[in-house]
Structure formats: C-alpha cells, structure tokens
Amino acid sequence: MNAVDYTKEPPVVEGRPALADIDEMVARPLDERPTKKFYIALSITLTMLLIGAVSLGYTLFYGIGMWGNNQPVGWGFDIINFVFWVGIGHAGTLISAILFLLRQKWRTGIARFAEAMTIFAVMTAGLFPLIHTGRVWLAGYLFPYPNQHHLWVNFTSPLVWDVFAVSTYLTVSFVFWYVGLIPDFATLRDRTKSTVKKVIYSVCSLGWRHSARHWQHYEKAYMLLAGFATPLVLSVHTIVSFDFAVSIIPGWHTTIFPPYFVAGAIFSGFAMVVKILIFVRKVFDLEDIITINHFEKMNKIILVTGLMVGYAYAMEFFIAWYSGVNAELFVFINRALGPYAWSYWIMVSCNVVFPQLFWFKKIRRSIPAMFVIALLVNVGMWFERFVIIVTSLHRDFLPSSWGMYIPTLTDFGILIGSFGLFFTLLLLFTKTLPVVSISEVKAVVDGSQPSRHGGETHE
Amino acid sequence: MSKILYGYTALFDSPDGIMAAAQKTADDGFTKFDVHTPYPVHGMDKAMKVKPSKLGFVTLFFGLLGGALAMLFMYWTMAVDYPMVIGGKPLFPLPAFGPVTFEVIVLAATLSTVAAMIALFFYLPQNNHPLHDTDYMKNVSSDKYGLCIEAGDPLFDEKKVKTFLDAAGGKNITPIYNPDPVKYPLLQPRFLSVLLVVALSVSGLTYFTLNKLMYMPPFDWMSEQEKLTPQRTYRLFEDGYGMRMPVQGTVARGFMPYPYRDQPVLEEEGLANPLLATEEVLTLGKNKYNTFCSPCHGDHGDGDSRLRGYFPNPPSLHTPRAREWSDGQIYHVLTVGQNVMASYEPYTTREERWAIVHYIRALQRAKNASDADIQLVRSDNNAR
Numbered sequence: 132m133n134a135v136d137y138t139k140e141p142p143v144v145e146g147r148p149a150l151a152d153i154d155e156m157v158a159r160p161l162d163e164r165p166t167k168k169f170y171i172a173l174s175i176t177l178t179m180l181l182i183g184a185v186s187l188g189y190t191l192f193y194g195i196g197m198w199g200n201n202q203p204v205g206w207g208f209d210i211i212n213f214v215f216w217v218g219i220g221h222a223g224t225l226i227s228a229i230l231f232l233l234r235q236k237w238r239t240g241i242a243r244f245a246e247a248m249t250i251f252a253v254m255t256a257g258l259f260p261l262i263h264t265g266r267v268w269l270a271g272y273l274f275p276y277p278n279q280h281h282l283w284v285n286f287t288s289p290l291v292w293d294v295f296a297v298s299t300y301l302t303v304s305f306v307f308w309y310v311g312l313i314p315d316f317a318t319l320r321d322r323t324k325s326t327v328k329k330v331i332y333s334v335c336s337l338g339w340r341h342s343a344r345h346w347q348h349y350e351k352a353y354m355l356l357a358g359f360a361t362p363l364v365l366s367v368h369t370i371v372s373f374d375f376a377v378s379i380i381p382g383w384h385t386t387i388f389p390p391y392f393v394a395g396a397i398f399s400g401f402a403m404v405v406k407i408l409i410f411v412r413k414v415f416d417l418e419d420i421i422t423i424n425h426f427e428k429m430n431k432i433i434l435v436t437g438l439m440v441g442y443a444y445a446m447e448f449f450i451a452w453y454s455g456v457n458a459e460l461f462v463f464i465n466r467a468l469g470p471y472a473w474s475y476w477i478m479v480s481c482n483v484v485f486p487q488l489f490w491f492k493k494i495r496r497s498i499p500a501m502f503v504i505a506l507l508v509n510v511g512m513w514f515e516r517f518v519i520i521v522t523s524l525h526r527d528f529l530p531s532s533w534g535m536y537i538p539t540l541t542d543f544g545i546l547i548g549s550f551g552l553f554f555t556l557l558l559l560f561t562k563t564l565p566v567v568s569i570s571e572v573k574a575v576v577d578g579s580q581p582s583r584h585g586g587e588t589h590e
Numbered sequence: 591m592s593k594i595l596y597g598y599t600a601l602f603d604s605p606d607g608i609m610a611a612a613q614k615t616a617d618d619g620f621t622k623f624d625v626h627t628p629y630p631v632h633g634m635d636k637a638m639k640v641k642p643s644k645l646g647f648v649t650l651f652f653g654l655l656g657g658a659l660a661m662l663f664m665y666w667t668m669a670v671d672y673p674m675v676i677g678g679k680p681l682f683p684l685p686a687f688g689p690v691t692f693e694v695i696v697l698a699a700t701l702s703t704v705a706a707m708i709a710l711f712f713y714l715p716q717n718n719h720p721l722h723d724t725d726y727m728k729n730v731s732s733d734k735y736g737l738c739i740e741a742g743d744p745l746f747d748e749k750k751v752k753t754f755l756d757a758a759g760g761k762n763i764t765p766i767y768n769p770d771p772v773k774y775p776l777l778q779p780r781f782l783s784v785l786l787v788v789a790l791s792v793s794g795l796t797y798f799t800l801n802k803l804m805y806m807p808p809f810d811w812m813s814e815q816e817k818l819t820p821q822r823t824y825r826l827f828e829d830g831y832g833m834r835m836p837v838q839g840t841v842a843r844g845f846m847p848y849p850y851r852d853q854p855v856l857e858e859e860g861l862a863n864p865l866l867a868t869e870e871v872l873t874l875g876k877n878k879y880n881t882f883c884s885p886c887h888g889d890h891g892d893g894d895s896r897l898r899g900y901f902p903n904p905p906s907l908h909t910p911r912a913r914e915w916s917d918g919q920i921y922h923v924l925t926v927g928q929n930v931m932a933s934y935e936p937y938t939t940r941e942e943r944w945a946i947v948h949y950i951r952a953l954q955r956a957k958n959a960s961d962a963d964i965q966l967v968r969s970d971n972n973a974r
Contacts, residue, residue: 150628150733192808268809275667283667287676287686295693303700310704318628321731337708337715338722341730343612343625347635348711351643355703359696366696370689573733574629581605581633 144240144420144576153420153572157565158319160415165562168414176554183548186541187262195265197541204524204536209263210374211516212549215399216256217297217371218392218512219553221364222400223249224304227311228360231353237428239571240420244411245404246308247564251556252403253301255549260293262545289373296370303363307356310349313339314570368396375519382462382523385450391443398436398482399512401429402505407557409502411566420567423496430495433508437486440515444479458528466522470535474514475522481511593767596720597623597740598751600760601729605631608735611758613637615737618754622743626721626730648706649699656698660691720768729762738766848925848935861918865941867948875949878942882934891953902930907950908957920947 148156165173190197200207223245230238261267273294275284284291316336323329339345372392375383405426412421451463466475485507494500526533560566573579602608605627612625616639625634635642668674669681679686708714721727721738730736737760739751748765755763803809818824824832841847850861865871880889888895891907905912912920924943927933934943955963 154732194808194811266809266812268804275663281672283672285674285676286664286668286690287679287683289689292689292693295690299693299697303696306700306704314629318731321728333717334715337712338717338719339712339714340719340721340727341626341628343627343631343634343638344640345712346627346630347640348643348645348707350630351645352703352707355646355649356700359700362692363696366689366692373689570629579605579629581609581631 144422144572148419148576150573150576150579153569153576154318154322156417156420157315157567157569157572158322160562161319161565162323169558169562173555173558176551176558179547179551180555181548181551182544183546183551186544186548189541190262190545191267195263197539199536199538199542201534201536203527203532203534204521206263206520206524207536208538208542208546209259211513211520212546213256213259213263214371214392214516215513216252216259216549216553218368218396218399219403219509220249220252220256220300220304220400221368221393221396222404223247223252224300224307224360224364225397225400226404227307228357228364231357232361236575237425239575240417240422240567241404241408241425241429242571243308243311243568244408244566246304246311247560247566248400248404248407248557249304250301250308251553251560252400253297253304254556255553257297257301258549258552260297289370289377292370293374296367300363300367303356303360307360310352310356311568311571312564313337314341314349315565315568317341318569319565365393368393375523380523380527381456381458382466382519384459385447387443387446387450391440391447394436394439394443395482395512395515398433398440399509401433401436402508402512405429405433405501405505406509409498411561415561415566417567420572423498426498426501427492427495430489430501430504433505434486434489437482437489437508441479441483444483462523462526465526466518469522469526471518471522471525475518478511478514478518481507482515485511593770595741595748596766596768597738597742597746598748598755599721599724599726599736599738599762599764599766600755600758601726601762602735602737602760605735607759608737609633609637611737611755611760614758615739615754619745620739620743622740622746624738624740626727626736626738628730628732628734631735643711645703645707645711649703652702653695653699656702657691657695660694661687664690718769718772720766724764724766725762726764726766850922851926854922861916861921863917863921863944863947865944865948867952871945871948872952874942875945875947875952878938879946879949882937883946886931890957891950892957904931908954913954913958917944917947917951920950 186197195209198207198209200209226238226245227242227249231242261270264270272278273284273291275286284294313336316332317339320329320332320336323332369389369392372388376385376388378384408421408426412418448463451459454460466472485504488494488500488504494504521536525536600611602611608625608627608631612634615623616637623638625631625638627634664687665682673681675681726736726738737755737758739746739755752763807814818832820833822832823830827834883891884895885897886895886901886904887893887907893904893906895904921943923931924934924938924946926935938946959967
C-alpha cells in the first residue's frame with residue numbers, strides 16, 4: 132500500500148493562480164471574437180435545430196399523426212425525450228446545490244456550467260410535454276387560471292404535478308443561476324472596455340458592489356436556495372416517475388420508480404456534464420480550474436448511480452416474480468426476450484456493464500475512455516426510457532389490443548432538433564457568460580481566506 | 591459647485607490585512623463603513639460586528655404562506671367551486687395535494703428570498719452609487735480588498751480617517767465624492783415615444799394573436815372539422831342541407847304533438863293546466879320566468895323590462911285580456927308564439943311551460959289583489 136494522505140484534499144484549483152489571472156482566464160472567451168471552430172460548431176448545432184424546427188412545424192400543422200404514436204403506444208418519443216432531458220438537467224442542480232450543502236469545494240469549478248446545462252436541458256425537456264398535447268397554443272390550460280369554462284385543473288393528477296414540478300424547477304434553477312452570476316457580472320462590468328458591454332453588464336449586475344455587508348446576506352441566500360433546490364431536484368424526478376407509477380400499467384405501477392428515476396437522472400446528467408466539460412476545458416484553456424480530479428470525482432458518482440440503476444433493474448424483475456401478478460411477470464419477460472429485447476439489452480449493457488470500467492483508476496482518469504463511457508451511458512439512459520415506455524405499453528393486459536411502435540422520420544427529426552437546441556444554447560452561453568464562477572473560484576484558491584480562520588483548510 | 595464627500599477608501603493586498611483593518615475600524619466605534627472583497631471572506635461579518643442575516647425569516651414566512659395558499663386553493667377548486675369526485679378519492683385528498691403544495695412552497699420561498707434580498711436588503715438595482723466607476727471598485731472587483739469609511743459616520747473626520755487608514759496598512763487612500771445629481775424627467779419625448787411604441791406593438795400583437803391568428807389554420811382545426819354540423823352544407827343530399835327534417839308524420843316516443851299548432855285555443859276545449867300550484871312548481875315557474883321571460887316582460891310582468899325600446903314593446907301581462915285568458919291560452923302563446931314573440935317550445939319542456947303559467951297567474955293575482963287576498967296574507971303572516 133502506498134501512503135496516500137487522505138486527510139488532505141488535493142487543491143481544488145491547480146497551480147495557485149493570482150486572483151486577477153482567474154478573471155483573465157474566465158473572461159477571455161467573452162472578449163475575444165469567436166474562432167472559426169466556434170462557427171463550425173454553431174452551424175452544426177443550428178442545422179440540427181433547423182431539422183427539429185421543420186419536423187416540429189410539420190407536427191404542429193398536420194397534428195401528431197405525423198408521429199409513430201398509436202393505440203396502444205400512446206406515449207412515444209415525445210415522453211421518452213422529455214424524461215431523458217429532465218434527467219440530464221438533474222446533474223446540474225446536484226452539483227450546484229447538493230454538493231454545496233455537502234461542502235464539496237471541488238464543485239466550484241464546474242457548478243456554473245452544470246447549472247447552465249440544467250436550465251437548457253429543462254428548457255428542452257419542457258418543450259416535449261407541450262408539443263405532445265398537439266395544440267401547443269392551448270397550453271395555458273395546464274395552469275389553473277379562472278377561465279370561461281369554470282374549469283380547474285385536476286390537482287390529483289400526476290400530469291398536473293408535473294406541470295408544477297417542471298416549471299418550478301426551471302424557475303428556481305434560473306434564479307439560483309442568476310444569483311450566482313450577479314458578482315461575476317459586476318467583475319466583468321469593472322474590467323470591460325466596451326461601452327455596450329458595460330451597459331449590459333451594469334444592468335445585469337444590478338449595481339452589485341462586492342460589499343461585505345451584502346456578501347453576508349448573499350451567502351445566506353445562497354445556502355437557503357441550495358437547501359430548497361436539493362429537495363426540489365429530488366421531487367422533480369420523483370414526480371416525473373409518478374407519471375408512470377400512479378397508473379396501473381404493468382411495468383409502470385411500481386414503488387421503486389421514484390428512487391430509481393432519481394438515480395438514473397443523476398447518472399445520465401453526470402455523463403452529460405463529463406462529456407461537455409471535456410470540450411470546454413480544452414477549448415477555453417480552463418485546465419487549471421477544471422482539473423482531472425474533477426472528472427475522477429464525477430466518474431465515481433457515475434459508477435455509484437450506475438450501480439443503483441442496475442440494482443433497480445434487477446429488483447424490478449424480482450418484484451415482478453415475487454408479486455405473483457401474471458401481467459407484471461409477462462411484461463418483464465417480454466422486455467428481455469420480446470420484440471424489443473434489443474433495446475433492453477442496449478440499456479443494460481450501456482448502463483450497468485460499461486460503467487463498471489470506472490472501478491479502475493486509470494480509466495477514471497483517462498479522458499478518451501471516460502468520454503466513450505459517458506456517451507454510452509447517455510445512449511443507455513435514453514434507451515431506458517424507451518424500454519420503460521414502449522415495452523410496457525405495447526403489450527398490456529389485453530392481447531387483442533397489442534401493437535408495435537415504429538417511430539417516424541418526424542420523431543427522429545424532433546429528437547435531433549432537441550440536441551440542436553440544447554447545444555446551440557450551450558455554445559451561445561460559453562461565448563456570452565462566464566462559464567466558471569469567478570467569485571466562487573477565487574474563494575477557494577489557496578491563501579484566499581484569512582489564516583486566522585483556518586486559511587486554506589478552512590471551509 | 592463643490593463636490594460632496596462620500597467617504598474615504600483604502601486598498602489592502604491580503605485577506606489577513608483587510609480582516610485586521612475591519613476589526614480595528616469596528617473596534618474604534620465606526621459604524622458607517624464597509625468592506626469590499628471580490629469574494630466572501632470568511633469571518634468578516636464577525637470582524638465588522640454586523641448582526642447575523644435575518645433573510646431566513648423572509649424565506650420561512652413566504653414558504654409557509656405559499657404552501658398554505660396552495661393547499662387552500664386546491665381545496666377550494668376541487669371541493670367547493672367545482673366539486674368533482676376523481677378516481678373515488680375524497681374531495682380533499684391530502685396525499686394527492688402533497689406534490690403541488692411542496693412545489694409552491696419551494697417556488698414562493700426562493701422567489702421571495704431573492705426578491706427580498708435584492709430589493710430590501712441590498713437596495714439594488716442601483717447603478718449610480720458613488721463607488722461605481724472608481725478605481726477602487728475596479729480593484730476590489732478583481733483582486734484587492736477594500737475598506738471604505740463613509741462621511742456620514744458620526745466619528746468621521748477627514749484628517750483622522752486618513753491617518754487611521756494609513757495606520758491600518760491601507761494603500762491608495764482616496765476620497766470618493768458623490769456624483770452630481772442627475773435629473774431624469776419622465777416627460778422626455780424620447781422616453782414617451784419608446785413607451786408609445788411598446789404599448790402599440792404589445793397591444794397590436796395581442797390583438798392579432800387572439801382575434802386573427804387563432805382563427806387561421808392550423809389553430810382553428812379544432813373548431814373547423816370535417817364533420818357534419820348544423821347549418822352546414824352536405825353534398826350527399828340533393829338539396830345540399832346538412833340538417834335534415836324528420837320524416838313527415840314522425841312522432842317521437844312518448845311525445846304527443848301539440849294539437850293546436852295552427853288554430854287558436856278556445857277556453858272550452860279543455861287545455862287545462864296538468865300541474866298543481868305547489869311551492870315546488872311555483873319555484874320552477876319563477877326560475878324559468880326569470881330566465882326566459884323577464885328580459886322582455888319585466889320581473890313582475892309589467893312589461894317594464896330592461897329591453898324596453900329595443901324591441902316591439904311587450905304588453906303587460908296584467909291587462910284584463912291576459913287575466914281573462916284561460917291557462918291553456920297563455921300556454922298556447924308560449925308554445926307557438928304570438929306575432930313577434932317567438933315560440934318557447936325549443937327551450938322549455940312542457941312541464942316548465944305549465945309551471946310558468948302558474949307563476950304568471952301568481953303574479954297577476956298579486957298585482958290585482960282583492961281585499962280578501964290581503965286579509966289572507968295578513969293572517970298568514972300573523973300565524974307565522
């Protein structure tokens with residue numbers, strides 16, 4: 132055994148940069164003109180977005196008959212994509228709120244980016260429940276407002292809970308993110324030389340003055356927000372899982388769904404963060420702030436949540452057998468051996484088998500390896516939702532009403548478009564806002580806290 | 591014009607330096623001073639002797655309020671305003687209200703906390719603070735730690751503060767002046783024209799969306815469907831009418847046609863009121879009369895309604911003619927109409943029409959009460 136000192140955390144920020152260098156490092160991408168590579172990337176994502184927009188246009192004009200949804204598979208790509216994207220978002224809140232409460236200093240380097248990812252993922256996700264209603268322009272009825280029909284929404288329906296959960300989640304994530312951005316806007320305001328930018332930053336910074344009297348309330352508010360965001364993020368995917376679990380469809384009607392969904396969400400979200408940060412730190416030279424240690428920690432979380440998901444898969448089978456309910460048992464055997472068995476095995480191999488490679492430290496710290504595994508995890512998690520939705524619906528209680536689900540080109544177009552939207556927003560974000568929280572990173576650089584209060588080891 | 595002093599500032603290089611200086615400033619009895627650091631420095635609130643933040647109370651209050659209101663609102667909509675049993679659950683299913691209550695608590699608590707923090711605790715947005723656009727602000731925004739003692743402090747004395755800051759180890763000791771007051775008259779033409787453009791475009795867009803766009807395809811595809819609706823043409827029939835008449839002579843089950851459609855009802859012919867004037871019947875008649883008849887004939891049948899003047903004036907129902915009519919004759923008017931007054935057959939059932947007749951009779955008797963009637967009412971009232 133080699134002697135590793137586990138009592139001391141590795142430094143969060145490598146190389147002990149001067150505080151002014153951090154400003155420089157983070158703000159440089161905002162000052163420079165976008166490079167050619169940026170434009171190439173942007174044109175790719177915009178093309179994807181356009182494909183999505185056209186498919187969506189078809190859907191809105193001709194109705195959701197353009198999709199593969201049918202009887203009995205009433206939910207298809209629309210809800211699969213919704214659950215997929217909401218799940219992606221969860222890693223951001225986990226990093227920004229839960230790790231904050233757990234005093235994990237390493238989160239500072241990646242929190243801002245992860246939060247942005249949350250917001251964009253939830254925005255993308257939010258589109259799907261709206262468009263799957265077919266007439267998006269009537270979506271106002273999802274909210275209880277006094278209308279001519281004297282009708283209110285059904286508050287006992289999980290679908291209404293979902294409306295509240297997702298919209299609250301989006302709002303709170305946005306507020307949390309914005310509060311974190313205020314001091315950074317002030318720093319940018321004071322260093323920019325362009326008058327236009329100065330006006331924008333001044334407005335966005337609200338006139339923040341870095342006052343210690345303000346920091347005191349600010350830190351309190353940040354803690355309170357983190358305290359609320361933590362149960363919120365758990366509640367959101369719990370409620371998403373209620374959309375299924377509260378029904379009586381075999382394969383959906385299980386109490387394991389909430390924790391299983393939450394674990395899966397964090398799992399896929401971290402995989403997405405890992406993949407994107409690999410690019411961000413390279414392109415923007417942020418290797419000192421987003422270090423390989425960050426990646427290793429995230430990979431460990433992927434491993435843990437992957438095991439939880441694997442446990443849930445096994446447990447579902449066990450309970451199906453243990454319950455003695457024929458329909459339930461049939462659904463699970465049909466999942467593994469039926470017409471959609473290929474999707475089930477993609478899911479199991481991507482989510483349970485490949486992440487096991489993260490037991491090896493070498494792989495946890497190898498950028499190419501983790502990129503591939505993270506990609507597989509995202510593929511696997513998309514298929515998990517496919518399996519849950521399609522295999523459960525296509526063969527339920529009554530054999531005479533069994534059917535098959537075949538997605539159409541429009542379905543795929545919208546799926547591609549959702550990636551286009553997400554990545555376009557991310558690309559624009561990297562060029563317009565600081566991708567790393569300047570003030571938070573400064574606060575965790577060695578020597579930035581007074582020695583009387585413990586200096587570098589103090590939290 | 592001489593400038594008004596806001597305060598004196600000094601910069602420090604290390605967190606230790608600013609801590610010591612802040613501590614000393616607070617110990618010396620200064621109260622109106624502030625420390626500016628690029629990130630929160632731990633322990634600074636104690637050094638500056640500021641009280642712990644009370645922001646948590648705002649969160650608590652609005653969180654609880656939001657949760658209570660959400661619960662109450664759900665109860666009111668689902669159990670009071672439009673009670674509906676769903677899935678056999680009680681009208682107030684507590685567990686099912688849990689998720690929404692929780693989400694509203696979180697939403698109310700976070701939004702109120704942030705709004706209160708920014709507006710009440712920070713007095714932001716404020717972009718004309720004297721410290722803005724100074725070298726001092728540029729430094730503390732990046733990598734220096736600043737201390738600012740304000741001129742409003744009771745202990746403030748220009749010379750003393752300068753030496754004090756110097757002794758505390760501060761560098762770049764500079765005075766900060768209040769900016770000249772600027773006036774922003776609200777009636778500037780530029781501001782007004784921006785306001786006008788915004789108002790016009792928002793209302794125009796709203797009008798267009800709600801009154802035009804929603805009636806174009808595909809938005810009207812819910813109302814404009816390929817199905818046969820009343821008033822619609824239909825190619826399959828020779829005459830092209832979508833609405834069909836029943837076959838000649840058809841009689842609906844249990845429904846005898848009204849025999850006096852094309853002829854006047856004579857008293858002797860025995861079209862008598864089949865209902866008794868019970869309280870129930872009179873209430874029904876009153877409701878229907880108020881709904882269908884009162885707009886023209888007035889609440890008490892005087893013909894003094896709110897539509898008077900917009901329509902051929904309806905006669906009073908208290909004329910000798912109307913009073914001497916048999917029940918059947920009044921019923922006849924309701925059923926087939928009379929001149930400009932339309933038939934009420936499509937909107938009311940037979941029972942309802944007969945009930946209305948009873949009610950009209952009651953109105954007529956009340957308006958033209960005999961002494962005996964008055965005596966009756968009096969004794970009735972006394973008996974109560």
